[in-house]
Amino acid sequence: MAAEQDAEGRAAARPLLTDLYQATMALGYWRAGRAQDQAEFELFFRRCPFGGAFALAAGLRDCVRFLRTFRLRDADVQFLASVLPPDTDPAFFEHLRALDCSGVTVRALPEGSLAFPGAAAASVGATPGGAAAGNAAPLPGQLCQMLAPAAGQGPTVDLAASVETWLERVCAHLGLGVQEPHRGERAAFVAYALAFPRAFQGLLDTYSVRRSGLPNFLAVALALEGLGYQAVGVRLDSGDLLQQAQEIRGVFRTVAAQFRVPWLESVPITVSNSIDEEELARLAQKGSEVNGIGIGTSVVTCPRQPSLGCVYKLVSVGGQPRMKLTEDPEKQTLPGSKAAFRLLGSNGSLLMDVLQLAEEPPPQAGQELRVWPRGAQESCTVRPAHVEPLLRLWVQQGQLCEPLPSLAESRAFAQLSLSRLSPAHRRLEQPELYQVALSEKLQALVDKLSASSPRESPMVGAA
Amino acid sequence: MAAEQDAEGRAAARPLLTDLYQATMALGYWRAGRAQDQAEFELFFRRCPFGGAFALAAGLRDCVRFLRTFRLRDADVQFLASVLPPDTDPAFFEHLRALDCSGVTVRALPEGSLAFPGAAAASVGATPGGAAAGNAAPLPGQLCQMLAPAAGQGPTVDLAASVETWLERVCAHLGLGVQEPHRGERAAFVAYALAFPRAFQGLLDTYSVRRSGLPNFLAVALALEGLGYQAVGVRLDSGDLLQQAQEIRGVFRTVAAQFRVPWLESVPITVSNSIDEEELARLAQKGSEVNGIGIGTSVVTCPRQPSLGCVYKLVSVGGQPRMKLTEDPEKQTLPGSKAAFRLLGSNGSLLMDVLQLAEEPPPQAGQELRVWPRGAQESCTVRPAHVEPLLRLWVQQGQLCEPLPSLAESRAFAQLSLSRLSPAHRRLEQPELYQVALSEKLQALVDKLSASSPRESPMVGAA
Structure with missing residues (x-):
């Protein structure tokens, strides 16, 4: 039973997966002496999804799991103490530590029921206060104003x-x-x-x-x-x-x-x-x-685009480059194990990214380089003031090679990255496309494999 | 260390959170003697999200966590055996049991990097085969055709x-x-x-x-x-x-x-x-x-509408009804603890849902009932052939009152529910709105609280 509850708790949403607003409101009610009030809330929606005329009720299991396992751990309470005002009464945190859902009553539509706008889909009656739920009478007397x-x-x-x-x-x-x-x-x-x-x-x-x-x-x-x-x-x-x-x-x-x-x-x-x-x-x-x-x-x-279509394609087998050749040029892949570099101008502005074969020497800062911009019919030259390798080795034969950055480090790096991108590439409306180019050797390999198409480019099973 | 790995494993995606296609392809490769081939894959995207010109790389931590903890448990393998063809060679399942990611190498953009379409964002070199990763030479000789x-x-x-x-x-x-x-x-x-x-x-x-x-x-x-x-x-x-x-x-x-x-x-x-x-x-x-x-x-x-705006509102405190009165009639709430019923015609068709106060007796089949359709200025009468209560008691004072339905039961009930809804309500284009009505007593309470507005309807803190 304890093990089962433990497994249930792991699957349930953590109590702190909520808005800080909920904690401040809880403090407000507690401060106002209303933490033991009996209250009832209703959950409903005002407009049907997808422009339709109905919805189906679902989610009861998650809700019940959350209620059954709801408990603030010491670390949760410590975190709340760190984000609420420093002069918050310590008794409030004792109140939080004792809080569970033993006073909660839920009525709801069964899973899979038709649900319509404006009608209650669920109602939650709560006597918050956990252990104190038995004596749930409102506090008597005047509140301190x-x-x-x-x-x-x-x-x-x-x-x-x-x-x-x-x-x-x-x-x-x-x-x-x-x-x-x-x-x-x-x-x-x-x-x-x-x-x-x-x-x-x-x-x-x-x-x-x-x-x-x-x-x-x-x-x-x-x-x-x-x-x-x-x-x-x-x-x-x-x-x-x-x-x-x-x-x-x-x-x-x-x-x-x-x-x-x-x-x-x-x-x-x-x-x-x-x-x-x-x-x-x-x-x-x-x-x-x-x-x-x-x-x-x-x-x-992300309502504008809730999914990003990613492609995951085979590029080499046993060290031999593989390429998908197809009638749709957009669905063609680039063959071989590759390295990628970002070329920068003398003022740190981004010029283009260059893809090349892994065995090629990296581009050199200050040296002219001939590349084939993707989609272009002609090659061009570029002389980068700085060159940055893009792909880093993170896992080698199953072993982590260097510590992963913290969330704060990643966010700082993302902000730095964005600051280097020109406004023309950043703007919401009709942004300018950023250039990605192939090295001469990679372009030559693509041309060679394309010329021998379709019979000579064995690629098995990748859709 | 073991505990840390354990915690990491719990947070990581489970190996079976994938397409059955992956298991059938793995079997195909294994059957073709290619399970030990070294291969390299690239992950990239073809079009930037939101019509923009760039994306930011993220997700490395999840990826590494998945690789570090990747292991098929016995239950996973048993499940795969139940969905793959019954004559699948048992040696394939032994192969799956031994599978880990100790032969995998990952190169990727650091978290927060700018990423552009068509350029590799990550590359995964794999010698699949877990324990056998050390001797990863392709199998010699002819494959059995x-x-x-x-x-x-x-x-x-x-x-x-x-x-x-x-x-x-x-x-x-x-x-x-x-x-x-x-x-x-x-x-x-x-x-x-x-x-x-x-x-x-x-x-x-x-x-x-x-x-x-x-x-x-x-x-x-x-x-x-x-x-x-x-x-x-x-x-x-x-x-x-x-x-x-x-x-x-x-x-x-x-x-x-x-x-x-x-x-x-x-x-x-x-x-x-x-x-x-x-x-x-x-x-x-x-x-x-x-x-x-x-x-x-x-x-x-759900790209058409990735979120459903739900409302969670206080309807009573200490047994006293509460109602939100506001200049925007759409944002008004319905006061009091309520019961909800679905009224059906003699052929089982859905007529309307009725909301009433919890203390009212339920509508009776065959008896005429006067109700106030929401949004209408007039009341109307309805004589249901059947009446179904909608809200069921699931949790009382923190205790589950009846077993929750299984996923299969919920799906079956959802299909039954949908089959009872008329095509006019179900259609994609301009569906007919389903009627939700208030009982006379509930409508009277709304009118009474509205008339005493705004001073006399204390409702604290619900936004």
Whole structure:
């Protein structure tokens, strides 16, 4: 049974495969004394996939596996402690350590059921709190709304009361009725600000940006300001993000002037909501008031092209070059074991990549080289200022030859690589093609094998 | 070290996460005495992703992890034995059991390098054969080309020689020179037929369907026919698949008549090559000569829509319904803990799904029910002949309530579900929307909470 659970746990998603937002929200609820509240959530979708009229329910097994094995390990809790604010109450981490899903109830469509938009596909009732699930009554009494000044000196303040005072002034300035901003939204902002006074960010578009989210945010930000805290920003998650950012910045400017809080003018505006490459370019255009862009789905799923067609072809057997010759020249392969080099100009710009046979001497910096650009009918010459070998030996006879780079090293190298690529090759629209050329010897081998085609180029079994 | 390897193995892809094609090819090579050949493969791509002019290399760590831990477990080998032909030589499975990657050499671009189309991004030199990697010389002597008749009675025949005889007759019939069909391709077909005489399938478009693949396939199929074996089909992986299938079927008909082999007329034609929904509809149209369709990438990556936007919303806290009210009616949620039912007509057709509050009695078969279709301004009545509850209780207070269905059960149920959906809802183009409705009580709760908006619907923290 323990072994079975262990195997199940290995197959299950790890609890930290989630958004940091979930951890900050958990801290916010815990800080607000709501960690033991019974709550029910529904999972559904609004539009059918593929422009169709139905979907099929699936994934229950993964969900159940996740719930059965959900436990934060010590290392998980230590990681969360390293990314949450340093002054987070240690009791919160004890709470996380004890957390399991023994209080969770799941109702769902059976696997393979038809599911339609807007109808609940699953419902999850949760009494979070693990071992404490038995006594799940809400905590009695008043929640602490008091916040100490940032500098640590001076009396604590009732933040919620201060926010109400500021709301009146903000509404008067913006020409809004003080009843217009949504009370529930404001309560959420205050709870968040109490949990993260140094990292308060408001999501403005739950109800109405102009009439609710923005005045509520300003009231909380100004109340925090009085205690020496600076709000870190606002976020928008719907509508015309560029246009709204413009309008919000305008409001920030007048409010900053009105209440003499200069930093408010430049509070970062972050946006999200299914942003793709085109929207990204639009949001990053000159004059945009958007300061931060959150991209999730598009990064994870590559909707523009979710797969890259790779080719894996035989090029030599027993040291003899092999080449696929076919009526479709695009499907032809390049024969033989090869080396590849990147040629650079004197300013470090990329000139071209050259493929040659493994036995050829590498191109020399400063020396003229004759090559055959792929797809061209003529050869040309190039004199590289620098030459870099491209393929490195990583595994030899099954043994790793050098340590693999860390993720951080790979990312740094990717950024360096991109910085060397000219904007003409990098641009989104009609980028210039980068040149790949063959050495004279490799081109001669291709010509020779092509001439003896089709009978004399035995290549077995590679499709 | 062992523990480290173990952890690495768990994170690595399992060797059987591959195409069965790889196992059949391995058997083919092994059967042809080529399992110890040294070979080199190159990995590259032909077109940059996203219409761009470059790509970044990545994935080396996964590749190395896979190679370091590559081992077929007993269960893996047993599975392969169950899907390969029953008369497969047991020595092949011993070969698989001993297989590791100790003979593999990998050269590749470092992680994060710029990579361009047509240039090798990685090269893998392999001496397959695991423990035997040290003595990797090709097997000396002649390969066995002899094949026994299917019935087991009568003399064995030199298949390759028989194929050459048939090739002359086929070429004469088709008006082709006997030198036109590609020899290497034919050698591959013969090797495959020797390994799988009862499951011979020819991939026709490696060189030229009409002038090479088709006559080579026919020669091998007719030679096998003489021994009592029936080829199982042909496959196409490029070009206009529908048009080529038409032409191939025509050739099959004349050859079947010419050589009096009636079954050849209806040899299954299978096609593949990045097939999506539209191409699938085209290939399945009336009069199509395509009998089998292979779909890989589109099934795995869902290129039309690689993600489904799901919503996960709070609907109740401490037993009190919660509802998100917002200026965007589409983003409004339905409050309260709910039950869902599917209403069916007397012929088993689906009428609509109804959402209601958990405390309401379920709809009764044969009784008229008043409901509010979503998005409609008016209520309507419906009299279902059958009523099915949709949500089942799977987990209660952390405990699984009933066994989860197996994958096979879920698939069967999905097929049953689909069969009950009308073609109007199932079609690809402009499908009819399926109706989801609210009970009168649920609609009344929505109306009540909406009327008290925005101040009176506290909902905290759900974005």
